[in-house]
Amino acid sequence: MRNVLVIGGTRYFGKRLVALLLAAGDRVTVLNRGSSAPPSGAEQLVADRNDEASLEAALGDRTFDVVIDQVCYTPVQADIARRVFADRTSRYVMTSTVEVYEYEDSPAPVPESAIDPRETAVDLELPWGDAEFLDAHYGEGKRQAEAVFASASGFPYTAVRVAHVLGGADDFTGRVTHYADRIRTGEAIAVPPLNHPATYINVDEIAAFLFWAAGEDFTGPVNAASHGPLTTQDIVAALAPGAPVTYRTVELGETSPFAFARSYGMATTRATRLGFTFSHTGDWLTRALAETVNRPATQAS
Template identity: 75%
Template sequence: MVMEKTRDVLVIGGNRYFGKRLIARLLAAGDRVTVLNRGSSAPPAGVTHLIADRDDEDALRAALGPRTFDVVVDQVCYTPRQAAIARRVFAGRTGRYVLTSTVEVYEYEDSPAPVSEAAVDPHDVPVDLELPWDEPEFLDSHYGEGKRQAEAVFAADPEFPYTAVRVAHVLGGADDFTGRLDHYTHRVRTGEPIAVPRTNHPATYIHVDEIADFLFWTAGQDFTGPVNAASHGPLTTQDLCAALAAHIPSGNAVFRTAAEGETSPFSFARSYGMDNSRAEKLGYVFGDARRWLPRAVAETLGKDN
């Protein structure tokens, strides 16, 4: 019988939501897991903990010492500056670098059909390291741009073995810290109007457990470049609210039209769907969003009980 090789895996960030689920899957598979963060929260038992500010290149190198890794999963790379530091530090130190990216890289795409990875080619994305990436307000308002440029930094080095997982909107779990589904829960319970654009387009989603599964699977593959991660079947704001209302006695969703920029978290004035066929051709099978949505809603509502 051929024994599977035990991998050395570094997770940067990852102490909450689907990051901690990924770590649990790596540990269950027998991988040696190291978690690197700024020390603000302790990682789960069974991992090696390194403390460093990833924005400080010298501190990052010092924390890593001579360590090398089979795989690095970077959960918290938000800017091209962070990507540039990571590319320099981890060049020759890992056989695979998995960047957790986002559907927001497609924020300027407006296609009625789900968009493929080719819609945003990181090789064509200009990088500006001089933008005020250190300013929280700027970074928050340029989240998609920061991820686009981070991808571009990794893609610029053909020898750097990276892949960028473009994650759909994540739902599920009692530990969802974003508050986005809570926004709808409150309004469905109280009947307070839910702001949507005049034409409310659907988006693609993924369950918190499914994205953890996908990242775990991706860590063991050898493909490179961007890959979309989304469940089958787009959902609208109305779909989300209907699922909530089914779990809330006397729940009622009331919608009102609002100007763009004043709408609720999962309401979109343009199409926001991703084509997941690349991942499926590579061998991953996604679930159906409408099948897991009731479970995601029940998990979210469970934290209020």
């Protein structure tokens, strides 16, 4: 039985991860600000992760076999976590994002080496505590958070760079319902002139990947994505097969979610070599979208 701490872990794929850990017989502690209760069977610690003293006080003298950090968005948060957990865990798994590759516009799937956190500059003085700034610099915040962990000598971290996640009735992002609403009302879907495909992963699969990664011993960044990149049109066709759809090209301005003016493809060679087998988007896409809009799937997937 492992002793596992999950920072966050009370919604979307985080709560699925906690369920997998509990089902495996792990002792699970969830740390958050107290606004959400953890799943039954998990212990809860209440602290503000942005407050180092609060975090230290909540942890007391606890140590963990693994820490899985679901909600590290900035280098400031990573800097606090690196100090607090330096002697408390033998493995630290950070949930990162495909958005770290936001400037790597390549038609070929991008490997982890394209962004080496050991070579990423860190600026702790940027206004990371400002919600508007953080939202506009999401990818940069994750890049710099990875860099903080990578710069710590002997800190046993891995950063899971997660593809765009699909599936589940509890998808809180509103991205799939954006499309469902426009298909229903006939409103045009805004896309860039060149609309590129991206990599995706099912909500249950990313929970399974994080569970698997927690039990491994590799370090550094690793990409997590299902095989089979998807375009906006692929998602719309799976969401409403045969439905009339209008697209509107936007030269400047806001496009629909999952409509990308650049490629967001990740190579998963490293994860495969380490022993994880990813599914194909075609195995689950229709079912996942149906779950999110709360209607029966029109075909098995």
